[in-house]
Amino acid sequence: QRLVGFGYERVRKIFLACGLRFVCRPPMASQWTAARTRQTFIDYFVKQKHQYVPSSPVIPLDDPTLLFTNSGMAQFKSIFTGTCSADSPLGAIRAAKRAANTQKCIRAGGKHNDLDDVGRDTYHHTFFEMLGNWSFGDYFKQEAIDWAWDLLTNVYGLEKDRLYVTYFGGCPAQGLPADEDAKRLWGKWVAPERILPFGMKENFWEMGDTGPCGPCSEIHYDRLGGRDGTKLVNNDDPTLIEIWNLVFMQFNREVKDGKLTPLPAPCVDTGMGFERLVSVLQHVKSNYDTDVWSGLFNKIQQVTQCPTPYAGGSSMDDRDIAYRVVADHIRTLSFAIADGGAPDSTGRGFVLRRIVRRAIRYGKEFLGAKVGFFSQLVDAVSESMGDVFPEIRDVKKVKRVKALLEKEEKLFDETWENGVKHFKKAVANAQGGQIIASDAFILHDRYGFPVDLTQVMAEKHGLKVDLVGFEKLMEEQRTKSGGDTMVARKGFLGTDQTHHLESVAKIPPTNDSFKYVWNESQGSVLAIYLPSTQQFVASTESTSEDVGIVLDNTGFYAESGGQVTDTGKLELPGGKGFQVTDCGLYASYVVHIGRLDAGSKISVGDKVTCRVDYDRRLAVASNHTTTHVLNFALRQVLVRENPSNEFNQIDQKGSLVDDKILRFDFSWDEKLTDEQLERVEKIVNEQISKDLKVYTQECAQEQALSIVSLRSVFGEKYPPKVRVVSVGMEVGTMLQSPREEKLWDYSVEFCGGTHLPHLGLAQLATIVAEQSLGGNTRRMVVYTRDAARQAIAKADTFDAELDAIIKGEGTPDEKLRKLGVLGKSVDDSMIPLLRKSALRKGNKEAVDVLRQKQKDLEKRVKELGAQAGEKVAQEAGEAAKVVVRLLNDVEPQLSGEREALNEAQKVLDKKCPATAAMLLVSDPKKGTTQVLVTVPSSLQPKLSAVEWLKHVQVKGGGKPGQASGSALPNDQAQATVKAALAYATERLK
Numbered sequence: 002q003r004l005v006g007f008g009y010e011r012v013r014k015i016f017l018a019c020g021l022r023f024v025c026r027p028p029m030a031s032q033w034t035a036a037r038t039r040q041t042f043i044d045y046f047v048k049q050k051h052q053y054v055p056s057s058p059v060i061p062l063d064d065p066t067l068l069f070t071n072s073g074m075a076q077f078k079s080i081f082t083g084t085c086s087a088d089s090p091l092g093a094i095r096a097a098k099r100a101a102n103t104q105k106c107i108r109a110g111g112k113h114n115d116l117d118d119v120g121r122d123t124y125h126h127t128f129f130e131m132l133g134n135w136s137f138g139d140y141f142k143q144e145a146i147d148w149a150w151d152l153l154t155n156v157y158g159l160e161k162d163r164l165y166v167t168y169f170g171g172c173p174a175q176g177l178p179a180d181e182d183a184k185r186l187w188g189k190w191v192a193p194e195r196i197l198p199f200g201m202k203e204n205f206w207e208m209g210d211t212g213p214c215g216p217c218s219e220i221h222y223d224r225l226g227g228r229d230g231t232k233l234v235n236n237d238d239p240t241l242i243e244i245w246n247l248v249f250m251q252f253n254r255e256v257k258d259g260k261l262t263p264l265p266a267p268c269v270d271t272g273m274g275f276e277r278l279v280s281v282l283q284h285v286k287s288n289y290d291t292d293v294w295s296g297l298f299n300k301i302q303q304v305t306q307c308p309t310p311y312a313g314g315s316s317m318d319d320r321d322i323a324y325r326v327v328a329d330h331i332r333t334l335s336f337a338i339a340d341g342g343a344p345d346s347t348g349r350g351f352v353l354r355r356i357v358r359r360a361i362r363y364g365k366e367f368l369g370a371k372v373g374f375f376s377q378l379v380d381a382v383s384e385s386m387g388d389v390f391p392e393i394r395d396v397k398k399v400k401r402v403k404a405l406l407e408k409e410e411k412l413f414d415e416t417w418e419n420g421v422k423h424f425k426k427a428v429a430n431a432q433g434g435q436i437i438a439s440d441a442f443i444l445h446d447r448y449g450f451p452v453d454l455t456q457v458m459a460e461k462h463g464l465k466v467d468l469v470g471f472e473k474l475m476e477e478q479r480t481k482s483g484g485d486t487m488v489a490r491k492g493f494l495g496t497d498q499t500h501h502l503e504s505v506a507k508i509p510p511t512n513d514s515f516k517y518v519w520n521e522s523q524g525s526v527l528a529i530y531l532p533s534t535q536q537f538v539a540s541t542e543s544t545s546e547d548v549g550i551v552l553d554n555t556g557f558y559a560e561s562g563g564q565v566t567d568t569g570k571l572e573l574p575g576g577k578g579f580q581v582t583d584c585g586l587y588a589s590y591v592v593h594i595g596r597l598d599a600g601s602k603i604s605v606g607d608k609v610t611c612r613v614d615y616d617r618r619l620a621v622a623s624n625h626t627t628t629h630v631l632n633f634a635l636r637q638v639l640v641r642e643n644p645s646n647e648f649n650q651i652d653q654k655g656s657l658v659d660d661k662i663l664r665f666d667f668s669w670d671e672k673l674t675d676e677q678l679e680r681v682e683k684i685v686n687e688q689i690s691k692d693l694k695v696y697t698q699e700c701a702q703e704q705a706l707s708i709v710s711l712r713s714v715f716g717e718k719y720p721p722k723v724r725v726v727s728v729g730m731e732v733g734t735m736l737q738s739p740r741e742e743k744l745w746d747y748s749v750e751f752c753g754g755t756h757l758p759h760l761g762l763a764q765l766a767t768i769v770a771e772q773s774l775g776g777n778t779r780r781m782v783v784y785t786r787d788a789a790r791q792a793i794a795k796a797d798t799f800d801a802e803l804d805a806i807i808k809g810e811g812t813p814d815e816k817l818r819k820l821g822v823l824g825k826s827v828d829d830s831m832i833p834l835l836r837k838s839a840l841r842k843g844n845k846e847a848v849d850v851l852r853q854k855q856k857d858l859e860k861r862v863k864e865l866g867a868q869a870g871e872k873v874a875q876e877a878g879e880a881a882k883v884v885v886r887l888l889n890d891v892e893p894q895l896s897g898e899r900e901a902l903n904e905a906q907k908v909l910d911k912k913c914p915a916t917a918a919m920l921l922v923s924d925p926k927k928g929t930t931q932v933l934v935t936v937p938s939s940l941q942p943k944l945s946a947v948e949w950l951k952h953v954q955v956k957g958g959g960k961p962g963q964a965s966g967s968a969l970p971n972d973q974a975q976a977t978v979k980a981a982l983a984y985a986t987e988r989l990k
Contacts, residue, residue, distance in 0.1 A: 897924020
């Protein structure tokens with residue numbers, strides 16, 4: 002206190018010079034609140050002419066290569082690869098060349114996975130904020146390094162001698178040299194002994210198995226200071242931690258072969274862990290000891306009623322680990338669900354379920370929480386983070402988050418006790434100090450225990466888990482089920498090719514506005530690409546490989562937004578041409594993919610006529626416009642007509658529109674009832690029967706968003722100027738009164754696809770499938786036009802078959818076999834779903850009736866058999882040595898039933914225990930007779946049942962005391978009776 006006049010930094014150096022530890026916090030440290038820290042970062046880079054870009058969702062719906070958004074650069078991937086179009090939102094950001102933001106991130110699956118570390122240390126999180134700044138082909142290493150140093154030391158005021166930096170030391174195996182440029186640039190600010198080289202694992206950054214990547218340079222901070230910390234860098238020491246990673250994007254790892262190819266222009270991607278930075282600025286040893294977390298910890302104690310608050314620091318007490326786990330995981334799940342995710346049994350949904358169950362288990366076991374506690378923490382997340390991420394305060398989203406978490410808690414609670422019982426068995430079955438793989442798999446598969454939960458529980462018993470064996474069983478299951486891997490689609494053009502078109506050849510973007518005209522258009526060939534050589538050529542002749550053609554103008558629609566590509570022909574002068582089988586959109590270019598007609602040639606500069614297959618386009622457009630109407634109908638039935646579902650909105654999660662079907666994926670938690678399906682289908686067909694006109698108009702995005710009933714794809718980014726498609730009302734009319742209640746009666750969406758001019762051309766629509774895709778996502782498949790009529794006709798055929806089986810001739814067994822075949826055919830067919838449901842119901846009712854008839858008949862057969870046995874026994878008398886009878890002669894109602902023989906034999910054995918008997922029963926329809934032979938033990942020395950059967954030449958077998966046979970022709974039955982009686986009588990003399 003007395004030395005404060007000397008200045009903080011001067012006093013600190015005096016202490017260190019005397020060999021003393023200096024633990025006093027710097028003055029005004031408390032002013033670096035989380036909010037101020039975040040805003041200071043953003044303001045700094047905005048001052049450096051960076052554009053602020055809001056965070057993208059943590060569920061990357063438009064990127065199949067990622068389970069979760071795991072870095073700040075994820076939303077900019079198409080900029081780095083040079084594949085975003087100039088008129089897209091990302092195109093505008095690319096034009097600005099610089100960006101900065103704070104990005105919501107989740108690392109809990111895939112390549113970057115911090116889940117197992119959360120709670121067990123003080124600096125890992127599954128959900129965190131990533132502060133970042135980017136250069137898209139503008140500045141590079143020098144500016145990135147200089148600004149990072151300036152912000153950390155001069156703005157945030159971090160002590161320079163506590164900072165260490167790393168750089169990429171090279172990888173000879175991949176032909177990558179050391180990043181000497183980064184080392185040299187850091188030398189301007191940092192002492193040489195604190196500039197450290199590392200390899201691929203630490204200093205070559207890749208966001209996934211494919212995509213942009215490059216060498217990186219990390220900045221590490223020593224929480225203690227006054228020591229040589231070089232050996233602690235990248236050594237998982239909580240006192241010397243990485244706070245900022247500067248990635249120098251130079252390569253793209255390709256999908257098809259994994260090779261590294263140079264990016265069109267070097268870029269910069271930096272990421273600084275917000276929570277770590279705040280802990281450094283607030284001079285605490287743990288990320289969890291800052292104001293980022295304090296409100297959450299208070300809420301957790303309140304909800305769980307744990308008597309002890311969070312202790313803070315680096316406590317590894319089970320209770321404090323539980324506080325950290327629950328606090329981290331509720332943030333992860335709140336944002337993941339708000340952004341469109343949901344716990345499930347596969348893919349990212351299963352990762353979320355693991356996180357839910359991990360949090361619940363820690364809360365129950367170590368904090369004393371009761372069922373239902375977890376969902377009560379959502380409001381605390383909304384309160385602490387809603388200023389930065391307003392979506393987490395959206396009332397409907399918050400309700401959905403709570404509802405799904407409540408559902409997951411109840412589901413886990415139902416399986417918890419049985420799972421614990423099996424875990425105890427697993428402990429007893431442990432071998433070599435390990436829970437065996439099969440038990441760990443059963444806990445996962447049957448009881449929903451993630452393997453990391455089993456590991457934690459096993460540790461309490463001094464055991465480990467056979468993870469190698471467990472992963473093998475998991476892989477076998479994934480193989481059987483088709484796997485849950487998310488993969489990227491292979492592109493026809495790569496980054497090198499789009500860069501060539503844009504920056505080398507200076508080819509202007511394709512004008513594809515003619516796709517909306519529905520008439521042939523003219524274009525000139527600007528570029529020809531041969532994938533076999535990966536080269537652009539001036540001309541090419543017909544070959545056996547696909548070729549890519551770029552035109553200045555085209556009427557072809559390139560696949561996007563769920564709608565398949567157009568097909569057709571690029572007609573050359575003279576009639577020959579190029580058969581277009583696919584169209585891809587690469588950056589701002591429509592690439593026509595296909596093959597030349599035999600004997601033809603195409604050259605740059607050729608004039609071609611775009612002849613789209615408009616018959617196919619009509620079928621595609623029919624399905625696309627009907628998709629819009631289906632989206633409208635679902636909202637009407639599930640939400641508008643059911644206000645209690647208001648918080649559970651229908652969000653489009655994806656679609657596929659081709660010339661055969663429309664497939665629509667949407668958010669909904671439950672299977673639709675037959676009544677709901679019927680209502681949806683009715684609304685769609687009512688709209689079609691009205692032959693509503695389809696209107697399109699381009700307008701400003703902000704203006705279009707004012708339309709109260711407008712639909713858009715969840716998580717999709719739209720450009721400043723958008724195309725609006727409305728069914729039944731002009732878009733301009735809607736924009737005049739955009740908040741009017743009557744607009745809810747019309748379908749209106751953002752869409753760049755090709756549509757019908759009027760809805761009546763769809764003719765007819767029928768729902769043929771509705772199923773769960775896991776979590777809260779469902780899929781509906783619909784047919785229109787000829788496909789719908791054919792599906793209805795097929796259902797009519799099935800109805801007729803069912804009626805014919807029910808009313809036709811045949812035994813219950815015969816009819817049941819026919820119904821089984823029909824049922825499988827119905828199940829495998831794509832017919833109207835409501836008709837399928839009715840057919841299944843009708844089939845089941847018929848089966849139930851026939852099975853009851855079977856039971857009644859079996860009962861009657863047994864009665865007739867018993868009666869026949871009584872008569873035979875009475876006729877023979879108790880003293881008879883041999884009885885041979887055809888039961889049809891005794892009970893004419895019998896028709897070859899085996900049960901009749903058995904029942905008759907039982908009575909005969911009881912009434913005449915010393916009698917050798919051969920009983921026969923004939924089936925008039927089959928034309929064969931069954932035989933049953935019994936010989937009491939007292940007679941077996943003279944007569945064997947098996948030999949008796951053989952003597953009368955009946956095929957069969959058995960033992961000396963009993964044998965049976967079948968396939969005896971009916972016309973030989975009477976002769977067999979006589980021969981059998983004679984043989985047995987002779988043997989028993």
